[in-house]
Amino acid sequence: MTLRQHTLAAAFLAAALALPAAAQMEQTTLAVPVLSLTFSPTYIAEEKGFWKEEGLDVKLQAIPGVQATNAVLAGSVDFTNTASSAFLRANARGQKVVAIANTLEKVQVEIVISKAFLDKKGFDANASVEKRAAFLKGAKIAVDAPNSITHGYVKYAAKKGGLDPERDVTVSPMAPPAMLAAIRSGQVDGLSMSRPWPSILRKEGITLTVASTPLGDFPELNPFNYNLIITKPGFCESKPSVCRKLINGFKKALAFMHDKPEETAAILRRKFDKTDPALVDDALKAVIEGTPRSPIVKEDGFTSAQNYMLSAGIMRPEEKLTSFAGLYTNEYAK
DSSP: OOHHHHHHHHHHHHHHHHHHHHHHOEEEEEEEOSSOGGGHHHHHHHHTTHHHHTTEEEEEEEOOTTHHHHHHHHTSSSEEEEOHHHHHHHHHTTOOOEEEEEOOOSOOEEEEEEHHHHHTTTOOTTSOHHHHHGGGTTOEEEESSTTSHHHHHHHHHHHHTTOOTTTTOEEEEOOHHHHHHHHHHTSSSEEEEETTHHHHHHHHTSEEEEEETTTTSOGGGOSOOOSEEEEOTTHHHHOHHHHHHHHHHHHHHHHHHHHOHHHHHHHHHHHTTTSOHHHHHHHHHHHHHTOOSSOOOOHHHHHHHHHHHHHHTSSOGGGOOSOOTTSBOOTTTO
16 A cells, blocks of 8 residues: 555544544534623633533524523524523413523622712612612613513612602613613613623712622522523423533533633633723622532522512512422433
């Protein structure tokens, strides 16, 4: 055999060996409802190639707010990240979805309102959260989507402040980057979002914090299944390897975030490259504090979430679920 023949044979052998690996690479889609550090494990798993290590090619799709859950229900995407607020409401209304993992156990939402609005009312930043929340009266507040967890947080805070959430506060749905411009121009008075968006405005000195669960307000909301990974019933039974590979990638991401916080921060600074790195680090600290090492779904995270929704008025009393059995599985998160 000539040298050329040896070279060709080696090339064919290499190609043949590569075929099974390529054939094992499965495909799936995962919706991301908003650009937020809440979904840090998703960004880490993608950036570090953890899903590809498992033999899974995951296509991320940006689909705002509750539309991400609707996309799963419609079958246009296989999975989405969502808080248990949207998840429980969907199931209560007959739109069946199943949770197969949870990557965040603490509420991350904050409400910041412009100083110009609050100063006219004599706002006291050192008052109790209930007294601070009373200053939301008459405010127009940006949220990411109607009936999302950020919208519910406004309603929850308003009720704690003795207000009528439907009459005393107005919400305006928009994407987070647009929220910043709207507050700076005076189109809205504040926003309800997770970091870094509230922190950006605080650093600029144009807003004050009215309510912040990361800073200790409303401790009764935790634990909370804040970032569930959900899919349609039957999907994992039909494609168990896809579900296992997806959650294995998340497991690696959770471990990476805890074990390598500096590298995690570097990745997320690049992801949020238009945000001050110090603000990204500040937001990430709160996220990691609420990030479990295991993506196991816990029942008490549903209990506090449902109590929150009923209190906020984004779930009707007749929709209250008496049991969470069948709504989740830890088969793939073990």
